[in-house]
Amino acid sequence: MSHQELLHQPGTRVVELDIEGMTCASCVNRVEKKLGKLEGVAATVNLPLESAYVTVPEGITDDQLVTTVNAAGYKATVRTPPAPAADEAAAGADHLTHGGTAAQLRPRLLLAAALTLPVFLISMVPAFQFPHWGWAAAVLALPVVTWAAWPFHRAAAVNARHLASTMDTLVSIGVTAAYLFSAWQLAADPLMTAHPGMEGMGPGGLYFEVAAVVTTFLLLGRFLEANAKQKAGDALQALLNLGAKDAIVLESGVERRVPADRLRVGDVLVVRPGEKIATDGVVVDGTSAVDASLVTGESVPVEVGPDSKVTGATINTSGRLLVRATRVGSETTLAQMARLVSQAQTGKAPIARLADRISAVFVPVVLAIAAATFLLWLLFAGPGAGTDGLRSAFTAAVAVLVIACPCALGLATPVGLLTGTGRGAQLGILIKGPQVLEDTRTVDTILLDKTGTVTTGVLAVDATEAFAGFSGTQVLRLAGAVEAASEHPVARAVAAAAAHEGLHTPDAGRLPGVEGFHSAPGGGVSGTVDGQTVLVGRSGWLAHNDVIPSPQQQQALATAEASGSTAVWVAVDGVPAGIISLRDTVKEGSAAAVARLKDLGLRPILLTGDNAAVAAHVADAVGIAPADVYAGVLPEGKVEAVRKLQAGGATVAMAGDGVNDAAALAQADLGIAMGSGTDVAIEAADLTMMGNDLAQVAQAIELSRRTLATIRTNLFWAFFYNAVGIPVAALGLLNPMIAGAAMAASSVLVVANSLRLRSFGK
Known part of the structure; x- marks a missing residue:
């Protein structure tokens, strides 16, 4: 029975052993056989790391494992997982010997x-x-x-x-x-x-x-x-040494320096420019750009502000940040990366x-x-x-x-x-198991989840159409002023576009204030801006407020939606003023990444829950054939899509980042999780990209094949x-x-x- 099958048995646990005295593949074979003779035990022994990964059922003690290995002529000790990443580094260094250090x-x-x-x-x-x-x-x-x-x-x-x-x-x-x-x-x-x-x-x-x-x-x-x-x-050693050694904790307004391994969840850390962020957390105050290249491989610093998630071992480049620790010790992203490697x-x-x-x-x-x-x-x-x-x-x-x-x-x-796995870790590519190398060799089809994988997953204003009596800039500015008071993704996109549009105006992008703001979930928003009543929302929201667009204006909305955009009405003082179209923007490197995947002999297929028009637009932008677009697919449909391709003889890889992708990632012959994704997706995948760029997927497959x-x-x-x-x-x-x-x-x-x-x- 395999490790995976055994782990699904109730009461099963995993024990890691350090083993001294092994010198060759025959030694490895003997230790595996001896441990395998214990009822329900499966062992995988690694020669360079002088370690064993043992899946153990209930009723088998650690002492039995150690005694079994010792009886085979070697010396075994149970590895106790240290909490701090730095300790794991020290442990990792000791397991790279073969026939002596x-x-x-x-x-x-x-x-x-x-x-x-x-x-x-x-x-x-x-x-x-x-x-x-x-x-x-x-x-x-x-x-x-x-x-x-x-x-x-x-x-x-x-x-x-x-x-x-x-x-x-x-x-x-x-x-x-x-x-x-x-x-x-x-x-x-x-x-x-x-x-x-x-x-x-x-x-x-x-x-x-x-x-x-x-x-x-x-x-x-x-x-x-x-x-x-x-x-x-x-590479593993360097990865583990990335973590900060100490941190400044803010308690009752007083700053004190503590070792990083003493941090607790909920501690508020002060991170000054140029310092490493000591652990995973959420920004509670301050804005800055964080250099995450050591962990993700991405060279462009990431802008962060209140409520932004940050990862331990990344570097704060500009402003002072207050960060509340959410994961510490062995739970941090860095420690998880080390464990995967x-x-x-x-x-x-x-x-x-x-x-x-x-x-x-x-x-x-x-x-x-x-x-x-x-x-x-x-x-x-x-x-x-x-x-x-x-x-x-x-x-x-x-x-x-x-x-x-x-x-x-x-x-x-x-x-x-x-x-190979060590170099992958340096590049922000985590190879979960060596069988992945075999899988990458045979993969011929790759399913790409649209949102968050091929696209950014963030809506952005694509176009603004103004009706008679209004200008595009005016429509966007009034809509942005009202939407600035809302937290909806569409609202944030409109407000951001309006502020950006007004950067070169005398008020330098500052939007006018709104009075009498009102929001209707699923409908839209309304408010008074510069003495004018402004409505922004769907067709139902306009009807609810007795605003009736003309047939030509209805046609303009239909055209925008047919092209795959999300379109919202803007009405001023009871009159339709224009339409704002928004799209989920395609990531900058997605088209090049799709071309590289094709060069590697893979057939890329776009998979999305969005409508066919949106999917067709994205597929066209990145170079995926119209016949290879699966639109309107529900989470269970993603699993079905993988199974259908497998039944047709394809060896399927799946790249995704959400909870709704997890089942498909597990079903695929090769599951690839994007680093921005959920823990569930990452857990289900075979390969994990610490960055968020589709080009890393092609690089990962190339590295695996090269290894x-x-x-x-x-x-x-x-x-x-x-x-x-x-x-x-x-x-x-x-x-x-x-x-x-x-x-x-x-x-x-x-x-x-x-x-x-x-x-x-x-």
């Missing part, structure tokens, strides 16, 4: 490098050799193959206790065999290196330098991996499960090939070959073990995911490398030392390829 591996690597260089020189370069140099090589190589190689031996021993083998098993056996075989040779013939230039240069000889060099190369590979993965996780990186795409399944059988197969190589070399060498035949057989078998170590295979998927392509490239090269390397080694054409260098290089190559994603969108 860079700091833990550094001393082992330095010792190995310092001792391996002389071992290599005296073994391979006659000029550096001296009498009995073999014994010196044995002494110098001993700390390298024991203490420096300890991470590999420890992991191999843990796995051996459970009758299992991993990539570390190959390394441990290869290095130990090389050293012990050489020591045995030297003990059997103590004088074999009594004279410089003897042994070590032929096809057999002593392999102390092989054991030391392989260990050093592998440690270098591990060290570089640990460093690179630390960088791959930097972390969960996305802990999940497992089908492509990752493929790598795990292959690596689970890969190691035993390699051990069998190495054994077969050794035996066949001995067999073909014949009884007369003696020590030389044994050495050749041994060399080929060790090379097979070393070249086969598929660290690159274990890293291919998680490091690609980590880097998946990177993972596929990683897997191809990891498999290709092993497929070519093993036969070459088995034929005795590959020195174990070169095999070790190539193996370490393949791991670094995979990580470097993944890190290219960090430049996406730059």
Whole structure:
């Protein structure tokens, strides 16, 4: 049963575990299997983050989970979610290790490098050799193959206790065999290196330098991996560090500075120009422009005033603001973003499960090939070959073990995911789970909710038509004066347009005052402006006030509405004065975004509850074909539209922002929530745009596809490398030392390829 299915069971909870000691995909596989044997438990283990996301039913305790993991040979602890984002940052930094952190591996690597260089020189370069140099090589190589190689031996021993083998098993056996075989040779013939230039240069000889060099190369590979993965996780770290460290709280007129993690809902914060807003809240006093680019990716500051919502970690650029905290600690947008990123990186795409399944059988197969190589070399060498035949057989078998170590295979998927989701977070794109990457690859149709996604969702005056005896400016000015006293969206749009129109007049956009203001819900407004009685509203409102438009004026209204506008009458002293047309304005980048979606091979479809005329106008403005417009669609109709397209064989993405879109977002193969949307929509979606620009949707799909392509490239090269390397080694054409260098290089190559994603969108 999947995580999602289990979570719908009553009493089910999610536990996050930190797990130490995992070094490869086989370790991941074993931990998942062990936890999966507990009744009703489903676990997803992440190697780079050294964590597990476990869905647990009632009756299973945290202690049982920890004991199960510990019994598998690893060390588990239950992660307790810290409230402040800064603490989460510290926690996130600790989970990016694989086979040890860079700091833990550094001393082992330095010792190995310092001792391996002389071992290599005296073994391979006659000029550096001296009498009995073999014994010196044995002494110098001993700390390298024991203490420096300890991470590999420890992991191999843990796995051996459970009758299992991993990539570390190959390394441990290869290095130990090389050293012990050489020591045995030297003990059997103590004088074999009594004279410089003897042994070590032929096809057999002593392999102390092989054991030391392989260990050093592998440690270098591990060290570089640990460093690179630390960088791959930097996006998450940077995201968590965005939050303000402290805040100024206003209590009874007195300002005091408190740590951000001590804030409570309801606290009123003072935010001065240039300061970060410490937590999510609502402006209670002041106006300013807020730079939200760190969180949303939008470069243009957002104007805010009383009742405007603001997000923690954004920067107040101009005026002083008083902000009432509405969400603090782990409930803030920033903390939710961090959780989404972390969960996305802990999940497992089908492509990752493929790598795990292959690596689970890969190691035993390699051990069998190495054994077969050794035996066949001995067999073909014949009884007369003696020590030389044994050495050749041994060399080929060790090379097979070393070249086969598929660290690159274990890293291919998680490091690609980590880097891709981290870069997404920096761009304001939250990828909820790795299966999303698979979904974006196959999506061929995208449903776009009109209001709030393609359009701003805010009405604006589109045109003003004046009748005989009145001018357009006069009609708009009188209507704006009355509407300024109303809170209706139409009223706000008319008042704003009137104020803007009058900016260059002597009164600089100030509207005249209104007396005797009256508002009728669903009808309109009325009032006296400059001694004139002004009515603004629908046809019914005019009829209610005994104002009768002429047939020509009725026709003008019908024409305006047919074009997709919302039209209202303006009457002055009982006479129709004009018509004001309003539209939901199309977002600036929507047309370009639709074109980009088409370039990505998607068919865009406009979905709206508005009438056909409005929908047709918006579709035409952004370049969507008339046949791909679904108008007058109710919330349940949106789900039906998704199902209908799916039934026709389409793989459907849905982009929306409202509560009425949530069900359709969940039904779609890929749900995309706009950042301005409701929490319900965001919860139902697979991808969340922290910004409010449709261009981000195209960018998100492009990033997801690029991440998946990177993972596929990683897997191809990891498999290709092993497929070519093993036969070459088995034929005795590959020195174990070169095999070790190539193996370490393949791991670094995979990580470097993944890190290219960090430049996406730059």
